[in-house]
Every structure is written in C-alpha cells, then in structure tokens.
C-alpha cells in the first residue's frame with residue numbers, strides 16, 4: 233500500500249436500531265480500521281443481527297450514523313463497501329453453485345476471484361456443477377462464504393458465519409478471514425463461537441428486551 237494512502241475506517245456513532253417500531257439497541261459506538269476485526273457478542277435477541285443489517289444498509293439507522301472512510305471512488309460509502317453474509321445463504325436452489333457465484337460476481341461488481349477459484353478455496357471445487365439445492369448445510373454455507381471472494385469489498389459483515397461448518401471448514405474460514413485482514417480489509421462478525429481471529433476486539437450487546 234502506498235505510504236500516503238488513506239486509512240480505511242468503518243465506524244458507528246451513537247447508533248440506535250429498531251425492530252417492528254421497538255428499540256433494540258441505542259447509543260452504540262465503535263471504530264474498526266483496516267486489518268482489524270470486531271466480534272459482536274450477546275445473548276439471543278440482544279440485537280446482533282439487527283445491528284449488522286443496519287450497518288449493511290438493509291435496515292434504517294434510527295439514530296446516530298454509520299460511516300466508512302478511505303474507500304476512494306470505488307467505495308464512497310458504507311453501503312458500497314460492505315459484503316453482508318446473513319443467516320440465509322442468498323443462493324438460488326435450482327442454479328448450479330458456479331452459476332450462483334457468477335450471478336453475484338456480476339451483481340456486486342468489483343470482480344475478484346473467478347467462481348471456480350473461490351470454490352476451490354472453500355473446498356467445493358469438485359461439486360461446482362451441482363444445483364445449490366443439492367448441497368448439505370455446511371456445503372451451502374461454504375458456497376455462501378465463496379461469495380465474499382468473487383467480488384471485492386473491504387468490509388465483511390458476517391452473521392454467525394460458521395453456523396453449520398465442521399472443524400476443518402471453520403479453520404479454513406479462519407484462514408480466509410486472516411487473509412482478508414492482511415490484505416487491508418476489516419471484519420465485523422456476530423457470533424456465539426470463537427472465530428479463530430487473533431486480537432479481535434469485542435462489542436458486547438445487552439440483555440434481551442422484555
């Protein structure tokens with residue numbers, strides 16, 4: 233990276249989010265810079281998924297702000313800079329795994345790895361021709377993880393990314409996250425499980441509302 237390149241920074245300031253007109257969290261602030269990871273923890277219903285959806289621009293900011301700096305013309309704001317991996321895998325069951333990734337690569341822009349290359353990285357190279365609907369739960373999650381690799385976005389917002397993965401796939405995903413951080417990306421991940429990210433910061437969310 234050139235010495236004077238701006239530092240990438242993703243931040244929330246005084247953020248509040250709602251669900252169904254009810255407040256879920258408020259007054260939440262954090263800052264994550266390139267190469268850094270933040271894990272979001274808390275009990276069921278604490279608002280982790282709601283927070284990630286607000287950060288991704290999929291739910292409105294009720295109060296406060298989400299900001300992204302240093303992305304230049306390619307990534308002028310938070311919405312354009314974020315990959316969002318939610319609970320659902322966002323793939324069409326009838327299309328092959330490779331066709332799904334080809335669609336996402338074109339849709340999301342900033343093409344990065346070829347679909348076959350990304351599928352190799354998650355250990356699905358041999359079954360890229362199968363309809364997504366034929367895959368096992370863990371294989372589906374790995375295909376969804378490959379989506380992060382076919383299109384480049386500096387911020388990875390991950391909601392329980394390792395749900396359904398076996399130990400070997402968890403370790404493989406930890407390596408992919410590490411490589412993304414080394415490349416100057418950043419990660420915000422909601423999780424109940426350790427993700428194998430060294431030196432990740434932690435944002436603890438509060439108790440479930442009554």
Ligand SMILES: Nc1ncnc2c1ncn2[C@@H]1O[C@H](COP(=O)(O)OP(=O)(O)OP(=O)(O)O)[C@@H](O)[C@H]1O
Pocket residue numbers: 251252256274275276277278279280281282283440441
């Ligand atoms: N569409 C919705 N309408 C109304 N309330 C909702 C809606 N979606 C979620 N909620 C409520 O918002 C609160 C936060 O839910 P959220 O899914 O963000 O929690 P979470 O911390 O991700 O939980 P988990 O650990 O179980 O995934 C919960 O009380 C939930 O019932």
